[in-house]
Structure formats: C-alpha cells, structure tokens
Amino acid sequence: MSTRVLICDDSKIARKQLARILPTDWDVEVGFAEDGQEALDILSSSTFDILFLDLNMPVKDGYETLEALQFYEQSPAVIVVSGDVQPRAIQRVKDMGAIAFHKKPASAEDLRNLLISLGLFSVGGDLQKTVIEQPTAAEQFTLNDCLQEVSNIAMGSAASVLAEMLNVFIKLPVPRVNILEVGELRMALDYSVKEDSCSAVSQGFVGSGIAFETLLIFSDSSFPDMAKLLNVTDAIDSIVEVELLMDVSSVLVGPFIAAFGKQLNIDFSHSHPVLLAQHAKVSDLVNAKKAKWKRTLAVEIVYEVENYQISCDLMMLFTESSVSELENLLSYLVEEE
Structure with missing residues (x-):
C-alpha cells in the first residue's frame, strides 16, 4: 500500500527539491500545498500519512498549522523542513507535535536516513514515486523564486547566530524579492520601518560577476531594547548607537552572506561596513543613494525579536549587471537530476 505524502511549502523551488529527493525505492504518492491553510484544507478532506511542513509561509505559517492539527482526529506524522535552525524553533515545533526537524537544504541521503530512523520507510523494491498533484506552474521558475529560496535559507542561518548571541527568539518572515525603481524602494522601506526616523549601515559585496550592497535599517525605537540585550549600561548617546548598529550588523549580515555565498559556491569579497544614516x-x-539605486533587484527581510521592540530591515540591492549572472548560478535549483 502506498504511503501518502503531503509537501507544504510556499516556495515552488522547495516543493520541487523535496519531492525530487524522496527515496526512489519508496512506494509513495506525493501531493502539494502552498501554505498551511491549503494543507489543512487538503487534510480535512483527504488522509495523508506524512506531512513535510515549512515554517515561514504566508496565510498560515508552520506554527499555526501545527497548532490547528492538534484538533484533527486524524493528522499525519509531521516532519518540519525549514531554514530556521534556531534551537528554540526546533524545540517549539517538537513541543507542538512534530516528530522531527530537518534543515534546508535537505539532501537525499540525509532525508532517507531520517525516514528510516523514524520507521517511516524501509528499503524495498525499485518502486516509482507517484505525483498526485504538481506544484503550480511546475517548470516555470523565475529568478525571484530561486533567489527567495536561497535567501530564506541564508536568513535562517543568520537568525540562529543572532538568537544564540542574544538568547532570544527571532521571528522570521518570507523574504520579498522584487525589481524596484527608486520610488518603489522608498515605499517598501516606509512600509517596513514604520517610524519617523531610522538609522542604517551599508556594506558592499562582490564576487564571480555579482555585485550588491547590503542595507541594514533600524527603527530608532529599537535602540533601548538593543542596548538591554547587549548588556550595554552606558547612556545611549550617538556614539553608543553607532556601536550597537555595527555590532548587530556584523552578526546579521556576516552569517547571512556566508550562507548565501555557500549556496552559490561564491566567497564574496566585501568592503568595511559604513554608517549610512x-x-x-x-x-x-x-x-x-538614489543616483545609484535608480533600478535594482532587491531582497528584503524584516527581522523581529520576540517580546522586544526590536525590528530591523535587511536589504540586498543588486546591480543590474548582476542579474544575468545570478540567473545562471541559481539555475541549478531547477535542474533535473
């Protein structure tokens, strides 16, 4: 009898990757959901044995989905597959009923071993996977799709470092990827910062024909709680604020770019971070900066610290000349084996 598997992830890339690395000698039927609410709708009318669940999704995220599944009479075994590798995130999902956590990007060997260890799969004959519902526009992946998934994994790595340093839980969003004109960039920042004033640190990166600038923007209202978490007891003057900005910037940007570059097999060179505003x-x-930012490919991530009034907006602003090279480098995500 076939094992019925539901893969829930808002990323078309992630759904395709995970379906592709399921054991080939597993008698399995595979279905897909684009967010937690769609997964719950499917599970309310159809029985599945295993749910592979992402955490950072729109509509209903992984945590909300796990909470809702506690009220289902028949719920599948849940394996969370996420780029959010914060220890608190892993413990939370297990406390909410997930039987395992597997970090992105998953490999076929690691996933196979996990399934065997959980008793969900045993080695059998050379059976073929059956896909019972293809992801939407399965083969029509865009640069935005690929860049969002790579950024999502890098975001989780950076958040884990900051969470460990500050002993907090970082709430992670779905990364936004867009081609922005300078006016649209201002609107995006207005929406994210939501404050009359902000401070910002910028840093340049280059490697393998790709050039971009990171921009880390802090709402000025974040400084008191930032100082508290970093055990800064001095009065918060302009000098202390710059020190706080640089400390948090180095912790967030460094691990993010390292994880981003690792996925592209690039070791980016970088300039020193500078106070932009x-x-x-x-x-x-x-x-x-509008002369330089007339039109840019932008990745935007808004980090929030749970139970603290701290919010910062990380943006990657790529040069137009980098776009074609990014497309080439990210094409491996959608290549068939």
Missing part, C-alpha cells in the same frame, strides 16, 4: 527619514536615506 543616523536618525534620518526614509526619504532622506533613499535620496542619499
């Missing part, structure tokens, strides 16, 4: 309006921040 302090207590500035978003409009002033954009005006200061």
